[in-house]
Amino acid sequence: MKILLLEDNQKLNEIITKRLKLKNYNVESFTDGALAYEKITEGYSCFILDINVPNIDGINILKKIREYYEVIPVIIISASVELDMIKQSYDFGCNDYLKKPFFIDELEIKIEKLCNIQDNKIFFDENSFFDFKSATLVINNQETRLTKKEKLLINLFLSKKNQVITYETIENYVWEGNFVSLESIRSLIRRVRKILIKEFIQTVIDTGYIFKTI
Structure with missing residues (x-):
């Protein structure tokens, strides 16, 4: 821990x-x-x-x-x-x-x-998890090391699973309050979606995204 x-x-x-x-x-x-x-x-x-x-x-x-x-x-x-x-x-x-x-x-x-309530590995389905310790995503036994912004985005999604996360929340958390264009946020989402393979990230039109898990 x-x-x-x-x-x-x-x-x-x-x-x-x-x-x-x-x-x-x-x-x-x-x-x-x-x-x-x-x-x-x-x-x-x-x-x-x-x-x-x-x-x-x-x-x-x-x-x-x-x-x-x-x-x-x-x-x-x-x-x-x-x-x-x-x-x-x-x-x-x-x-x-x-x-x-x-x-x-x-x-x-x-x-x-x-405090002994959270493992270093957070599963979001039976074959997919995020390892906090190594900052890697493991999907079907395939490891991917994340960039800082990718890690922050996954961190945010996993802390608010199945909840709507607005563009503003992503900007404040991932870009630490600095201004960022909507296209930059969408570009980051596309990269993470590609890594995840499955459609965990769903778009909420004109609002943001929701990370759907079991």
């Missing part, structure tokens, strides 16, 4: 990372909120976020995560005891809140309870 850890206290960051790696978790740790923010689409199964970190705080990162991932667990760790801050964390979709200082065992228990 791949975990993103955001904690700006270097010593605590190293302690948590070491303990979790001893549990055979794949941990990628950050002390800067902006760096973590750029990585949230990299196929994590669990997020552990401090609130008060440099550049982009944990609450804003939580909000961004919840734009695209409804079920991936987020654990907030913070020294704040302000009720408004705790309420805000839950309002924006955190799954649990751990107040500092805490025993690392407490964090491990929460991870085991909340």
Whole structure:
């Protein structure tokens, strides 16, 4: 399981990372909120976020995560005891809140309870899956490594299976908010459709697309 850890206290960051790696978790740790923010689409199964970190705080990162991932667990760790801050964390979709200082065992228990729910491989039919770890699509035992934008698009589709995804959502997620022409989006869709072989991606006229799975 791949975990993103955001904690700006270097010593605590190293302690948590070491303990979790001893549990055979794949941990990628950050002390800067902006760096973590750029990585949230990299196929994590669990997020552990401090609130008060440099550049982009944990609450804003939580909000961004919840734009695209409804079920991936987020654990907030913070020294704040302000009720408004705790309420805000839950309002924006955190799954649990751990107040500092805490025993690392407490964090491990929460991870085991909340986060061991997603495999690295996400199947969308019996012969097709996306491997988050290697960023590859496997269709009928044929592996295809994806470009960054192809991976982001598949990530988005799999986080919102059987839901309509608008052109604007694709632009914001895949192009990270930068302007892109409708033809560029359609070109990316054509490439991914060709890789998928089957008609998983269906067009919703004048709106966007829907990723139909079993």
